[in-house]
Amino acid sequence: MSEQITFTIDGVEIKDKAGQTIMQAADEAGIYIPRLCRHPDLPPRGSCRVCTVFVNGKPQAACTQPIAEGMTVENDTPELKESRRNIIDMLFIEGNHFCMFCEKSGNCELQALAYRLGILSPKYPYFFPKKDVDSTHPDIFLDLNRCILCGRCVEASRDVDHKGVFEFVGRGIEKKIAVNAEADLKDTDFAATDKAADVCPVGAINKKRTAFSTPIGKRLYDTKPIGSEIEERKK
Amino acid sequence: MSENLQSEIKAICQGSGNDRTKMMDIVRAVQEKFGQVSSEAMDIIAKFVNCHRVEVEGIVSFYTFLSKNPKGKVIIRLCNDVVDKMAGVGAVADAFKKELSIDFGQTTTDGKITLEYTPCIGMCDQAPAALINDEVITYLSTDKVKEIVADIKKHYDPSKLKHRLGDGNNADELVHSCVHNGLRKKGPVIFADYKSKAGLKNALAVSPVEIINVVKAARLRGRGGAGFPTGMKWQFTRAAVGEKKFILCNADEGEPGTFKDRVILTERADMLFEGMAIGGYAIGAQAGILYLRGEYAYLIKLLEKILKDRRYKNLLGKDILGKKGFNFDITIQMGAGAYICGEETALISSCEGLRGDPKTRPPFPVQKGYLGYPTAVNNVETLCCATRILEMGAAWFAETGSKGSPGTKLLSVSGDCKQPGVYELPFGIKVKDLLKEVGAEDAQAVLVGGPSGQIIGPNDYNRTICYDDLATGGAVIVFGSERDMVEIATEYMEFFVEENCGYCTPCRVGNVLLKKHLDKILAGKGEPQDLDALQELGESIKTTSRCGLGQTSPNPVLTTLKNFRQSYEKKVKKSPDGMQPTFDIRKALADAEKIANRQSVMFTK
Ligand SMILES: Cc1cc2nc3c(=O)[nH]c(=O)nc-3n(C[C@H](O)[C@H](O)[C@H](O)COP(=O)(O)O)c2cc1C
Ligand code: SF4
Ligand code: SF4
Ligand code: FES
Numbered sequence: 001m002s003e004q005i006t007f008t009i010d011g012v013e014i015k016d017k018a019g020q021t022i023m024q025a026a027d028e029a030g031i032y033i034p035r036l037c038r039h040p041d042l043p044p045r046g047s048c049r050v051c052t053v054f055v056n057g058k059p060q061a062a063c064t065q066p067i068a069e070g071m072t073v074e075n076d077t078p079e080l081k082e083s084r085r086n087i088i089d090m091l092f093i094e095g096n097h098f099c100m101f102c103e104k105s106g107n108c109e110l111q112a113l114a115y116r117l118g119i120l121s122p123k124y125p126y127f128f129p130k131k132d133v134d135s136t137h138p139d140i141f142l143d144l145n146r147c148i149l150c151g152r153c154v155e156a157s158r159d160v161d162h163k164g165v166f167e168f169v170g171r172g173i174e175k176k177i178a179v180n181a182e183a184d185l186k187d188t189d190f191a192a193t194d195k196a197a198d199v200c201p202v203g204a205i206n207k208k209r210t211a212f213s214t215p216i217g218k219r220l221y222d223t224k225p226i227g228s229e230i231e232e233r234k235k
Numbered sequence: 236m237s238e239n240l241q242s243e244i245k246a247i248c249q250g251s252g253n254d255r256t257k258m259m260d261i262v263r264a265v266q267e268k269f270g271q272v273s274s275e276a277m278d279i280i281a282k283f284v285n286c287h288r289v290e291v292e293g294i295v296s297f298y299t300f301l302s303k304n305p306k307g308k309v310i311i312r313l314c315n316d317v318v319d320k321m322a323g324v325g326a327v328a329d330a331f332k333k334e335l336s337i338d339f340g341q342t343t344t345d346g347k348i349t350l351e352y353t354p355c356i357g358m359c360d361q362a363p364a365a366l367i368n369d370e371v372i373t374y375l376s377t378d379k380v381k382e383i384v385a386d387i388k389k390h391y392d393p394s395k396l397k398h399r400l401g402d403g404n405n406a407d408e409l410v411h412s413c414v415h416n417g418l419r420k421k422g423p424v425i426f427a428d429y430k431s432k433a434g435l436k437n438a439l440a441v442s443p444v445e446i447i448n449v450v451k452a453a454r455l456r457g458r459g460g461a462g463f464p465t466g467m468k469w470q471f472t473r474a475a476v477g478e479k480k481f482i483l484c485n486a487d488e489g490e491p492g493t494f495k496d497r498v499i500l501t502e503r504a505d506m507l508f509e510g511m512a513i514g515g516y517a518i519g520a521q522a523g524i525l526y527l528r529g530e531y532a533y534l535i536k537l538l539e540k541i542l543k544d545r546r547y548k549n550l551l552g553k554d555i556l557g558k559k560g561f562n563f564d565i566t567i568q569m570g571a572g573a574y575i576c577g578e579e580t581a582l583i584s585s586c587e588g589l590r591g592d593p594k595t596r597p598p599f600p601v602q603k604g605y606l607g608y609p610t611a612v613n614n615v616e617t618l619c620c621a622t623r624i625l626e627m628g629a630a631w632f633a634e635t636g637s638k639g640s641p642g643t644k645l646l647s648v649s650g651d652c653k654q655p656g657v658y659e660l661p662f663g664i665k666v667k668d669l670l671k672e673v674g675a676e677d678a679q680a681v682l683v684g685g686p687s688g689q690i691i692g693p694n695d696y697n698r699t700i701c702y703d704d705l706a707t708g709g710a711v712i713v714f715g716s717e718r719d720m721v722e723i724a725t726e727y728m729e730f731f732v733e734e735n736c737g738y739c740t741p742c743r744v745g746n747v748l749l750k751k752h753l754d755k756i757l758a759g760k761g762e763p764q765d766l767d768a769l770q771e772l773g774e775s776i777k778t779t780s781r782c783g784l785g786q787t788s789p790n791p792v793l794t795t796l797k798n799f800r801q802s803y804e805k806k807v808k809k810s811p812d813g814m815q816p817t818f819d820i821r822k823a824l825a826d827a828e829k830i831a832n833r834q835s836v837m838f839t840k
Pocket of ligand 1: 456457458459460461462463485486487488489574575576577578579580612613614615617618782783784
């Protein structure tokens with residue numbers, strides 16, 4: 001299993017052990033592949049498709065694709081950058097994201113990625129959908145206007161917390177997050193200390209009474225673009 | 236009621252061994268019994284199979300034949316596929332609305348009849364068609380609608396509907412359906428006379444590896460669309476490490492315009508089950524599952540009987556045909572209305588009692604498939620080919636067809652042609668010759684491979700149908716000169732919007748965007764830039780989507796943009812002020828105006 005594999009990303013030679021995904025290997029080498037649904041503590045889902053790279057000319061999700069001897073990976077190309085922008089745009093317009101009023105602003109991975117990819121405003125028309133807001137839980141506030149269907153909360157609640165509080169319902173554009181109760185989050189056994197309360201990349205799952213404990217300007221992505229922490233690893 | 240619900244659902248769950256992986260059977264049974272899987276029912280199911288209630292909701296909300304809200308005892312599902320629209324389903328729809336005094340998506344006030352639309356039900360050659368519960372009614376007309384509704388209102392039991400009977404096994408008392416086989420041309424592989432059990436006997440006389448070699452020598456490739464070499468798939472499954480192995484037959488046949496598996500299931504099920512047993516022996520499986528689309532429920536009694544007969548003849552079961560240690564049997568898994576479940580990993584998810592989401596690859600099904608065991612998924616027609624190859628030999632099989640594509644292909648032809656139906660033809664046939672055969676020489680366009688395939692025009696009629704040129708899972712849809720190809724492309728995008736699973740962003744959102752662009756063009760508001768935007772967006776969706784659905788769903792747009800560009804160009808014009816309105820201001824203001832209780836003075840039109 002500790003077999004060594006050599007391959008390239010944008011011409012840079014990388015060595016890593018078999019069984020790693022392209023994203024894991026790239027992270028270790030200090031090469032940032034943009035991503036959104038991937039969370040380091042959870043199994044990769046491959047759902048957002050932001051991390052799409054070309055492997056020997058064929059598109060693959062870097063977060064799920066294992067490395068293989070001699071493979072050629074293209075990551076930083078104009079075509080992929082455009083496709084990634086398209087995906088980020090789609091996530092903005094299928095929901096209702098009012099960053100200026102959102103307590104997650106500055107800590108939000110969607111917003112940070114949009115900035116990093118140079119998106120000033122989406123090029124697609126907004127859908128303006130009607131989405132549910134659930135503030136019934138004493139400690140948690142759920143705003144599905146901002147949910148990007150990444151599935152992190154589903155995985156975390158099922159596999160880490162062993163509670164299964166969240167699950168997807170519906171399909172296609174009607175797909176959404178639902179909670180393990182007739183309707184309200186308060187009727188589930190969800191707790192603010194759950195892993196699932198900490199994994200949301202956007203402002204969909206929020207802890208009440210913490211919104212501005214870190215002031216705007218001092219937040220995660222206020223000073224450095226998303227991905228910098230990975231690029232800093234480059235020797 | 237509640238106690239009754241509790242005890243009935245308990246019995247249903249127990250009948251499935253309170254097994255979480257049998258969720259499809261459980262929710263289907265609850266739906267059938269109570270006309271819905273209510274919120275209360277979800278709680279009860281979750282309790283008995285020991286899962287979370289929201290998981291049950293996730294499944295019920297995924298499949299269109301399941302519903303949380305109550306449906307009528309009788310559900311009329313009128314097929315509104317493109318071909319049915321061309322055959323005049325509009326008037327039929329109006330007739331249903333009038334006779335029932337309800338709109339689509341509604342249930343009559345007495346709660347007895349629900350009226351809905353449904354995508355392709357595999358009856359394009361006898362359109363317009365509808366499902367009434369499990370019964371199929373074909374060749375609908377406004378007069379027929381009147382009769383049907385009057386008849387239904389007498390007993391509210393679709394199985395008592397009076398209709399003439401179709402040909403072949405459609406007339407069998409176990410099927411008792413008005414469906415016609417529409418078999419226009421029999422070829423040597425599938426529809427020629429064959430000797431039941433000869434293929435299996437030959438297979439059991441040799442080793443599994445030898446069978447795989449025979450199938451490889453015949454160069455058999457998958458008939459379901461992707462065209463993967465079957466021998467190789469079996470070899471990988473055989474070689475994979477696993478305590479158990481499975482062979483799954485994909486009878487989901489959901490690609491609009493495809494109905495050839497319907498005819499195999501009606502007339503050649505015996506050959507199909509034999510192919511599954513041969514495949515099972517080759518890969519080392521003891522169990523096979525036939526995944527049958529919910530729309531083909533009218534065939535299930537016949538299929539169950541054929542399975543029973545085969546068990547009785549020791550063609551299934553223990554020590555098959557005296558071969559010590561070869562035990563193999565087949566069960567049927569019903570689907571519940573989801574096109575995506577035809578994608579092989581989504582099909583596996585569905586068999587496992589999950590939402591029909593495709594799975595992440597790798598691992599591939601041949602390594603880790605159904606319940607994590609190595610699994611071969613094969614199309615209905617592929618398995619029939621395997622039976623015949625074992626009966627007649629690889630060389631015999633390769634005599635027909637073209638070099639890269641040996642054998643025959645079942646084509647289901649519909650649309651603007653004189654003889655719609657199923658044709659078994661050698662691979663390598665030219666589109667031109669096919670059009671002549673089906674009576675459609677003046678076709679404006681032909682859709683080869685269903686909406687995920689390609690829409691071609693006369694310039695391409697010299698091309699051939701085979702894996703190396705125009706590949707198809709079987710659908711061939713003909714469009715006459717009066718059809719508007721932009722409208723057709725838009726209809727197919729609507730299908731993908733309705734039928735994608737929603738797992739990944741580009742397919743879930745991108746297809747809606749493509750559809751909106753097309754609607755704008757059809758409404759006369761399109762501009763030349765819209766065509767470039769369609770192209771760029773379509774290509775981007777194909778590149779980034781997670782499974783075969785999204786990787787092909789922009790094809791109706793991209794292939795018509797390429798082959799029927801004039802149709803688009805005629806519809807777009809430069810906007811006079813150079814502005815591109817992306818939304819309708821009147822619509823956007825409607826809610827605010829209602830709240831304010833006055834009209835906007837600025838934006839009046
Ligand atoms: C969206 C989608 C729908 C599909 N539907 C079907 C289907 O209805 N029947 C089928 O045999 N294959 C279907 N396929 C192809 C299957 O994924 C798979 O390739 C096939 O069942 C393998 O069998 P074969 O190798 O015998 O063709 C579909 C693929 C996709 C992406
Ligand atoms: S609520 Fe948050 S974590 Fe859950 S799916 Fe939505 S965006 Fe992802
Ligand atoms: S491509 Fe479409 S159907 Fe396939 S996983 Fe993505 S959303 Fe689902
Ligand atoms: S990060 Fe890989 S698909 Fe989302």
